Amino acid sequence: MTMLQGFQIALHALRLNPLRSFLTMLGIVIGVASIVTVFAIGAGAQLRLQEQIRSIGANVLMITPGAVYQGGVRLKDGSKLTMTESDVQAILEQIPEIQAAAGSIAGTAQVIHEGKNWNTTINGTTTGHFMVRDWQLSSGRYFSSAEEAAAGKVVILGSTVARELFAPDADPIGAQIRIMKVPLEVVGVLDRKGPAQDDVAFVPLTTAKLRFLGSASNINRDSVAYIIAKVAADGQMAGARSEIEGLLRQRHRVPAGQEDDFKVQDPAAAMEAQQGAIRTVALLLVAIASVSLLVGGISIMNVMIVSVTERTREIGIRRALGGRMRDIRLQFLCEALVLCLLGGAIGVLSGVTLSMTVARMAGWITSIDSEAIALALAFSIATGLIFGFYPAHKASKLSPIEALKTE
Amino acid sequence: MTATLPLISLRSVGRTYRTDGIAVTAVRNVSFDVDQGEILAVMGPSGSGKSTLMNMIGLLDLPSEGAIYLEGTNVADLSEDRRSTLRARSIGFVFQSYNLLARHNAIENVALPLVYCGVGHKERLGRAEQSLEAVGMLHRAHHFPRQLSGGEQQRVAIARALIASPLIILADEPTGALDSRTGAEILALFAALNQTGQTIVMITHDPGIATQCRRTIHLHDGELVGDETQIPLIPKRSVAS
Ligand SMILES: Nc1ncnc2c1ncn2[C@@H]1O[C@H](COP(=O)(O)OP(=O)(O)OP(=O)(O)O)[C@@H](O)[C@H]1O
Numbered sequence: 009m010t011m012l013q014g015f016q017i018a019l020h021a022l023r024l025n026p027l028r029s030f031l032t033m034l035g036i037v038i039g040v041a042s043i044v045t046v047f048a049i050g051a052g053a054q055l056r057l058q059e060q061i062r063s064i065g066a067n068v069l070m071i072t073p074g075a076v077y078q079g080g081v082r083l084k085d086g087s088k089l090t091m092t093e094s095d096v097q098a099i100l101e102q103i104p105e106i107q108a109a110a111g112s113i114a115g116t117a118q119v120i121h122e123g124k125n126w127n128t129t130i131n132g133t134t135t136g137h138f139m140v141r142d143w144q145l146s147s148g149r150y151f152s153s154a155e156e157a158a159a160g161k162v163v164i165l166g167s168t169v170a171r172e173l174f175a176p177d178a179d180p181i182g183a184q185i186r187i188m189k190v191p192l193e194v195v196g197v198l199d200r201k202g203p204a205q206d207d208v209a210f211v212p213l214t215t216a217k218l219r220f221l222g223s224a225s226n227i228n229r230d231s232v233a234y235i236i237a238k239v240a241a242d243g244q245m246a247g248a249r250s251e252i253e254g255l256l257r258q259r260h261r262v263p264a265g266q267e268d269d270f271k272v273q274d275p276a277a278a279m280e281a282q283q284g285a286i287r288t289v290a291l292l293l294v295a296i297a298s299v300s301l302l303v304g305g306i307s308i309m310n311v312m313i314v315s316v317t318e319r320t321r322e323i324g325i326r327r328a329l330g331g332r333m334r335d336i337r338l339q340f341l342c343e344a345l346v347l348c349l350l351g352g353a354i355g356v357l358s359g360v361t362l363s364m365t366v367a368r369m370a371g372w373i374t375s376i377d378s379e380a381i382a383l384a385l386a387f388s389i390a391t392g393l394i395f396g397f398y399p400a401h402k403a404s405k406l407s408p409i410e411a412l413k414t415e
Numbered sequence: 416m417t418a419t420l421p422l423i424s425l426r427s428v429g430r431t432y433r434t435d436g437i438a439v440t441a442v443r444n445v446s447f448d449v450d451q452g453e454i455l456a457v458m459g460p461s462g463s464g465k466s467t468l469m470n471m472i473g474l475l476d477l478p479s480e481g482a483i484y485l486e487g488t489n490v491a492d493l494s495e496d497r498r499s500t501l502r503a504r505s506i507g508f509v510f511q512s513y514n515l516l517a518r519h520n521a522i523e524n525v526a527l528p529l530v531y532c533g534v535g536h537k538e539r540l541g542r543a544e545q546s547l548e549a550v551g552m553l554h555r556a557h558h559f560p561r562q563l564s565g566g567e568q569q570r571v572a573i574a575r576a577l578i579a580s581p582l583i584i585l586a587d588e589p590t591g592a593l594d595s596r597t598g599a600e601i602l603a604l605f606a607a608l609n610q611t612g613q614t615i616v617m618i619t620h621d622p623g624i625a626t627q628c629r630r631t632i633h634l635h636d637g638e639l640v641g642d643e644t645q646i647p648l649i650p651k652r653s654v655a656s
């Protein structure tokens with residue numbers, strides 16, 4: 009008897025009892041579907057983080073507001089803008105490892121161009137921002153010093169905003185758009201950096217303060233929401249960081265023993281740590297899903313043992329008609345394999361569907377790679393072989409005479 | 416006549432079952448030959464060892480004493496796999512309870528032994544049709560066992576036993592579950608097959624049936640107590656006295 013005949017017999021037997029066959033393979037279906045989904049979501053989360061790490065740029069430090077004390081009461085981090093443009097200037101001038109630095113303030117607003125309308129992040133900053141992030145232009149230019157000094161009515165668009173406001177063949181450079189009723193000229197469009205990064209419009213820091221936040225009373229004219237700074241080399245990150253901390257403590261007159269009113273962070277390192285955490289969680293989830301595969305295998309073994317008992321007479325007949333022990337073993341092994349493969353295939357399909365649904369509904373990025381699918385299918389074949397072997401072996405060992413006597 | 420090797424030779428064959436230390440001897444010291452083309456009835460009371468003997472001739476079981484030779488080969492010298500393959504190619508079983516696979520239709524049942532002979536799907540079905548034709552059941556090829564009467568099921572079982580052109584057909588009370596008229600029809604089918612040269616060994620309780628076979632063997636308590644060749648009802652040739 010050949011493998012092919014074994015599979016034909018197996019399919020015939022399984023078709024006779026479709027509900028039972030389906031219930032038997034349900035454990036495998038669920039196990040494989042969870043493995044595929046966990047892999048897809050885990051890989052998606054990794055991709056997203058990697059993209060974020062890339063988009064920040066290499067060797068970047070980020071300085072954000074920290075604890076603020078008012079009358080002895082510690083306020084929430086970031087509740088007051090403690091950084092200033094002079095801090096940026098001091099960092100640039102006094103810390104040799106810093107190549108570029110820029111302060112930013114940001115908010116969201118509608119951008120309008122000829123009836124097209126898009127809600128996006130407005131970031132007020134200086135050209136240094138693009139230097140820190142290694143962010144090139146796809147067309148146009150950065151802000152001029154004159155524009156930065158005199159609150160020029162100019163804007164640089166992220167590629168998503170450019171796509172949403174302009175027809176594919178139109179050149180945005182030189183066009184007029186409006187943000188909060190202020191007409192601005194588009195002077196540049198940025199390269200793509202990633203879906204989460206490209207949805208932004210940059211204006212000079214002075215423009216943002218004067219024209220958009222002018223009336224906000226809680227804002228010091230000099231203050232910025234955060235500062236980003238580029239360190240010259242990878243090995244200088246720690247040194248640059250402590251130098252910035254020292255400089256800012258001095259400038260902000262933080263008394264000894266009190267918490268800083270700012271925080272210096274290395275976002276890439278933080279995200280890499282996060283990436284490790286995601287990997288750990290994904291592995292844990294795969295381990296849990298594997299348990300379901302194990303349970304699925306046990307359920308297949310259980311049903312196969314019952315099936316061998318039920319079909320003892322059939323086994324006796326097949327042996328009397330010339331079936332060898334190995335033919336009987338192959339027949340039942342094929343049945344277990346078909347159950348597992350079918351369960352695995354259904355599991356892969358449901359896993360792919362599930363992760364695509366999750367991606368659409370939760371807005372997560374998922375990534376289905378063929379390796380995960382191959383791995384899941386290999387797992388189910390292994391399950392079939394491992395848990396199908398004992399019942400198949402048991403069937404092959406039956407004495408044909410005894411088997412023929414059973415009812 | 417040239418002395419040809421008998422198809423089957425039994426030499427002092429015995430079979431003892433041992434369960435929980437208790438030994439039951441089902442067959443003891445049985446010797447006889449079966450020649451090519453014979454039709455042989457095996458008679459004896461219940462428990463006299465007929466089925467045990469037939470299982471050994473059919474390579475489903477081995478003697479615990481003595482030896483069985485199939486075309487000169489001691490079957491005990493063959494491997495388990497080889498005996499299985501010989502069952503597929505050289506032995507055709509017919510059982511009292513038909514033993515068709517309930518979930519397969521007639522033609523699939525008939526073709527089954529050829530699966531274990533390594534014959535391809537198309538040829539299997541072609542030969543199964545011929546075999547069904549030979550027992551007059553071709554028109555029921557796609558019916559399932561439960562849709563057939565006992566006599567019809569037994570015809571399908573005989574077609575299955577015939578399909579690989581076996582050296583011998585072994586039938587254990589093939590008419591035992593049938594009424595006398597249907598039984599007679601099945602018997603006529605066996606007689607017709609024997610006319611074409613098919614060797615048949617048939618266990619029966621019915622002396623009427625035994626008398627239609629040229630030779631009858633009698634077992635009692637596992638021992639051979641009679642081996643007689645009688646004048647058949649339809650004599651083919653006179654028996655020398
Ligand atoms: N597996 C076994 N273990 C122990 N004893 C057995 C076994 N099989 C058969 N026997 C015994 O061997 C003896 C012969 O049994 P066998 O089935 O050959 O009889 P039989 O002539 O075919 O009877 P029947 O006409 O009722 O079918 C009986 O006493 C039976 O109890």
Ligand SMILES: [Mg+2]
Pocket residue numbers: 465466467587
């Ligand atoms: Mg019997």
